[in-house]
Amino acid sequence: MKSVLILLGLLVSAAHAQIGSPAPDFTLKSCDGKSVSLSDFKGRPVILEWTSRECPFVLKHYGTGNMQRLQKDAVARGAVWLAICSSGPGKPGHATPEDAARLCSETGSQATAYLLDEEGAVGKLYGAKRTPEMYVINKEGILAYHGAVDDRKSPDPADVEGAKNYVAAALDDVLAGKPVAVPSTEAYGCSIKYVR
Amino acid sequence: MPNFRILPRFLPALFVLISGGLHAQVFEGQQLVRASLVPSTKAVVPGQPFDVGLLLEMAPGWHSYWQYSGDAGLPTKIAWSLPEGFRAGPIQWPAPHLMIEPGDIWTYGYVDKVLLITTITPPDVLKPGATVPLLARASWLVCKEMCIPGSGEVRLDLPVSSASTPENAELFARFRSQIPSTAEPPFALDWKRTETGWQVSIAGLPPGEIAEIYPLPESDQAIGHPVAIGAGQFRVESASTFRGVLAVGNNGTRKAWIINSTKAAAASKTGTGLWLALFYGFLGGLILNLMPCVLPVISLKVFGFIRQAGEAPGKIFAHGLAFAAGIFAWFLGLAVVIIALKSGGTEVTWAFQFQNPWFNVVIGSLVFAFALNLFGVFEVVLPGHASTALESASSSSGLGGSFFQGVFATLLATPCTAPFLGTALGFAFSQSAGIILAMFAAVAFGMASPYLLLTARPGWMKFLPRPGAWMERLKQFMGFPLLATLVWILGIIGGQRGTDGIFWFLCFLLCLGLAGWIYGGFCGPLSKSRTRAIAIFLSIMIAGCGGWYFLGQKFADAGTEEAGDIAWVPFSAQKLVDLQAQGKSVFLDFTADWCITCKFNEKTAIDTPAVRGLLAEKRVVPMKADWTNANPEITAALKSFGRVGVPFYVIYPAGNPTSPIVLPELLTEAILTDALKKLP
Numbered sequence: 001m002k003s004v005l006i007l008l009g010l011l012v013s014a015a016h017a018q019i020g021s022p023a024p025d026f027t028l029k030s031c032d033g034k035s036v037s038l039s040d041f042k043g044r045p046v047i048l049e050w051t052s053r054e055c056p057f058v059l060k061h062y063g064t065g066n067m068q069r070l071q072k073d074a075v076a077r078g079a080v081w082l083a084i085c086s087s088g089p090g091k092p093g094h095a096t097p098e099d100a101a102r103l104c105s106e107t108g109s110q111a112t113a114y115l116l117d118e119e120g121a122v123g124k125l126y127g128a129k130r131t132p133e134m135y136v137i138n139k140e141g142i143l144a145y146h147g148a149v150d151d152r153k154s155p156d157p158a159d160v161e162g163a164k165n166y167v168a169a170a171l172d173d174v175l176a177g178k179p180v181a182v183p184s185t186e187a188y189g190c191s192i193k194y195v196r
Numbered sequence: 197m198p199n200f201r202i203l204p205r206f207l208p209a210l211f212v213l214i215s216g217g218l219h220a221q222v223f224e225g226q227q228l229v230r231a232s233l234v235p236s237t238k239a240v241v242p243g244q245p246f247d248v249g250l251l252l253e254m255a256p257g258w259h260s261y262w263q264y265s266g267d268a269g270l271p272t273k274i275a276w277s278l279p280e281g282f283r284a285g286p287i288q289w290p291a292p293h294l295m296i297e298p299g300d301i302w303t304y305g306y307v308d309k310v311l312l313i314t315t316i317t318p319p320d321v322l323k324p325g326a327t328v329p330l331l332a333r334a335s336w337l338v339c340k341e342m343c344i345p346g347s348g349e350v351r352l353d354l355p356v357s358s359a360s361t362p363e364n365a366e367l368f369a370r371f372r373s374q375i376p377s378t379a380e381p382p383f384a385l386d387w388k389r390t391e392t393g394w395q396v397s398i399a400g401l402p403p404g405e406i407a408e409i410y411p412l413p414e415s416d417q418a419i420g421h422p423v424a425i426g427a428g429q430f431r432v433e434s435a436s437t438f439r440g441v442l443a444v445g446n447n448g449t450r451k452a453w454i455i456n457s458t459k460a461a462a463a464s465k466t467g468t469g470l471w472l473a474l475f476y477g478f479l480g481g482l483i484l485n486l487m488p489c490v491l492p493v494i495s496l497k498v499f500g501f502i503r504q505a506g507e508a509p510g511k512i513f514a515h516g517l518a519f520a521a522g523i524f525a526w527f528l529g530l531a532v533v534i535i536a537l538k539s540g541g542t543e544v545t546w547a548f549q550f551q552n553p554w555f556n557v558v559i560g561s562l563v564f565a566f567a568l569n570l571f572g573v574f575e576v577v578l579p580g581h582a583s584t585a586l587e588s589a590s591s592s593s594g595l596g597g598s599f600f601q602g603v604f605a606t607l608l609a610t611p612c613t614a615p616f617l618g619t620a621l622g623f624a625f626s627q628s629a630g631i632i633l634a635m636f637a638a639v640a641f642g643m644a645s646p647y648l649l650l651t652a653r654p655g656w657m658k659f660l661p662r663p664g665a666w667m668e669r670l671k672q673f674m675g676f677p678l679l680a681t682l683v684w685i686l687g688i689i690g691g692q693r694g695t696d697g698i699f700w701f702l703c704f705l706l707c708l709g710l711a712g713w714i715y716g717g718f719c720g721p722l723s724k725s726r727t728r729a730i731a732i733f734l735s736i737m738i739a740g741c742g743g744w745y746f747l748g749q750k751f752a753d754a755g756t757e758e759a760g761d762i763a764w765v766p767f768s769a770q771k772l773v774d775l776q777a778q779g780k781s782v783f784l785d786f787t788a789d790w791c792i793t794c795k796f797n798e799k800t801a802i803d804t805p806a807v808r809g810l811l812a813e814k815r816v817v818p819m820k821a822d823w824t825n826a827n828p829e830i831t832a833a834l835k836s837f838g839r840v841g842v843p844f845y846v847i848y849p850a851g852n853p854t855s856p857i858v859l860p861e862l863l864t865e866a867i868l869t870d871a872l873k874k875l876p
Binding site for chain 2: 019020054055056057086088091092120123124129130153154155156178179180181182183185186188189190191192193194195196
């Protein structure tokens with residue numbers, strides 16, 4: 001039986017990121033107006049977190065401090081954490097450039113950068129459909145993990161405790177230079193509010 | 197305390213308990229969802245199952261989700277708290293609706309209102325006159341632009357009685373009719389495998405009614421969107437079989453069925469269109485004229501007609517027609533014989549269709565033999581009697597003579613036409629009488645057409661190609677299209693009996709080829725009768741033994757599973773972890789089809805009664821990591837043990853998952869059984 005990652009690779013069309021292939025490069029503006037590219041972080045593991053301030057599944061992780069803990073830990077170990085919001089203008093989760101700077105600090109995110117993808121191009125490039133949806137890229141720039149944060153598909157904050165955290169496990173493997181034990185899971189969450 | 201300040205635009209939803217056990221999910225002053233338990237019966241009768249439904253009434257624009265929510269969302273859940281002795285079944289989900297959001301995000305769920313029906317079975321004994329409290333905690337996700345999770349307690353109290361009458365019949369009927377039935381849908385579904393998934397065509401849909409397909413994937417199965425590509429035609433990406441729901445009808449008349457893709461491989465390939473087949477038949481007949489045993493004869497025959505008829509053009513053409521009629525008679529006679537044979541046999545004997553692997557074996561063998569004939573490996577020799585009888589009949593002059601000459605000429609052409617006729621015969625067996633007649637008529641027409649043309653316009657004979665060595669080359673070349681046919685048949689057999697089936701069939705063809713070479717090399721008219729006898733005996737022996745062993749023994753078993761086979765679980769890292777968490781021992785076999793050592797070990801050390809017994813006794817889960825094709829997950833697993841190749845065997849004992857036992861590459865039954873015996 002083909003493993004899930006090959007199946008996901010089939011579904012996500014050729015232009016999309018696939019596990020085992022190099023993660024496509026992109027450039028986005030961060031919430032404080034700076035331009036950030038994936039290639040800026042060559043040689044370091046990078047975690048991409050698709051997020052939205054209005055999704056209960058995201059808030060489950062932020063409200064309990066789970067996501068911030070993950071972010072802080074990753075950054076402390078030399079990885080890069082990029083939170084990306086692909087909500088289109090006028091849609092839930094979107095921040096106009098004027099609000100962006102103020103709102104960015106309000107989420108309490110400990111990520112390296114909070115990027116705004118209001119056109120949705122990068123989201124579609126990676127085939128992201130939900131928030132939260134996580135991608136872990138290893139030091140060689142290859143996509144090593146794609147999927148959910150953990151194994152409890154619910155918006156209930158009580159489910160964070162005791163859940164198996166796939167991102168932490170993938171990061172451990174990537175930092176140790178080992179292949180990721182569970183490279184692919186089905187992400188759960190609210191749909192990303194693309195503009196088109 | 198985390199540094200967390202989020203705009204209070206989103207508050208945890210407020211839940212208001214309304215009397216009667218309802219729940220209202222209110223957000224920013226608006227009631228989004230009203231949840232309640234609705235009974236289908238006025239009272240509970242002891243021992244008699246009854247239906248209860250969770251009714252979700254959603255505000256306009258808000259939707260909840262189906263058992264498979266799609267690209268996003270979360271299915272509704274019901275957790276029952278029932279009195280002693282009561283049991284609740286699973287949710288019976290009505291067929292959902294599709295919601296598409298920008299970014300090609302597809303979700304499946306319900307708008308307005310939905311009744312999620314559950315069957316509750318009461319115990320056989322209940323105190324009469326008592327009240328039964330049915331409590332449930334329902335949790336759901338409603339979304340419009342935003343998503344708000346909701347949950348709450350709903351309650352229903354029913355009296356116990358010895359008899360009962362229905363309640364809320366209309367509501368239950370409306371949603372029950374949309375629950376997918378496990379019966380076959382009243383439409384013909386044609387599944388075709390595509391490169392990345394399935395294409396299904398639904399025939400027989402009532403006009404004006406739309407069909408919708410919703411997927412029901414397994415827990416770790418990745419599935420794409422069922423995209424409509426035409427009326428009643430859908431494409432969906434899926435690496436393995438597709439299971440889902442087909443819903444047909446609008447509003448009040450909506451019905452649904454569970455549908456499954458089947459492994460139909462061959463059925464769709466036959467039937468390229470009758471006219472195309474007839475055209476090919478005609479073309480085939482035409483090409484027959486270029487064969488070495490036919491071409492030189494054409495001009496001779498036509499000159500013969502001219503001599504007979506004198507200079508009268510009309511009479512020449514009449515001879516040509518008679519000759520053509522002779523050709524037709526021969527071919528149509530053959531067709532009639534085939535039809536008679538077909539209808540004479542019982543359904544069982546003549547159940548020769550391409551879906552039957554044995555039919556394909558016979559056709560494939562015939563095609564292979566005919567190709568060898570064209571290549572010149574052996575020649576088909578006509579029996580003497582038939583030729584002499586026809587010779588005398590055709591020597592008479594007149595139109596009757598020309599007619600018999602037509603029959604005779606076709607008979608003489610048999611050594612060259614046999615391969616094509618034989619192939620056509622084989623295919624004809626699977627068609628109806630009308631099609632058989634049409635096919636042979638087309639071939640006859642093709643073969644007769646030069647005569648018709650040339651007798652109508654004798655002057656065109658100068659355009660006839662001159663006989664020469666090229667005819668032999670052409671005859672050999674025609675062997676290749678036949679081999680192409682064989683390749684196609686092998687593909688069908690592969691789908692039916694797997695690569696094992698193809699392998700054993702090819703072994704048989706090898707024997708057949710050798711037999712053909714012996715026959716062709718040593719059975720010519722010039723060889724001594726003793727040599728001929730030995731050669732015929734040898735070729736029959738080789739073909740016969742090959743057929744008996746490779747087809748009768750090996751091919752017959754190919755691709756089918758025997759009871760008692762080891763039930764291998766496909767490897768996935770997640771599955772391994774899950775099994776170990778369940779406290780099971782796992783025997784993990786890393787193997788690949790191209791690894792001979794692996795196959796040898798499997799046959800001698802693993803797939804033995806002793807091992808099978810121990811696996812069952814110790815409740816060890818046999819897991820197979822098939823590395824035949826590139827698989828990063830398996831590569832990673834091998835690397836974690838410091839290996840780069842197969843075979844590799846490891847046993848994970850239950851209760852001690854971190855110290856797996858590694859077995860040697862050259863596995864013997866003794867080593868494996870010893871290791872298995874040591875397990876708890």
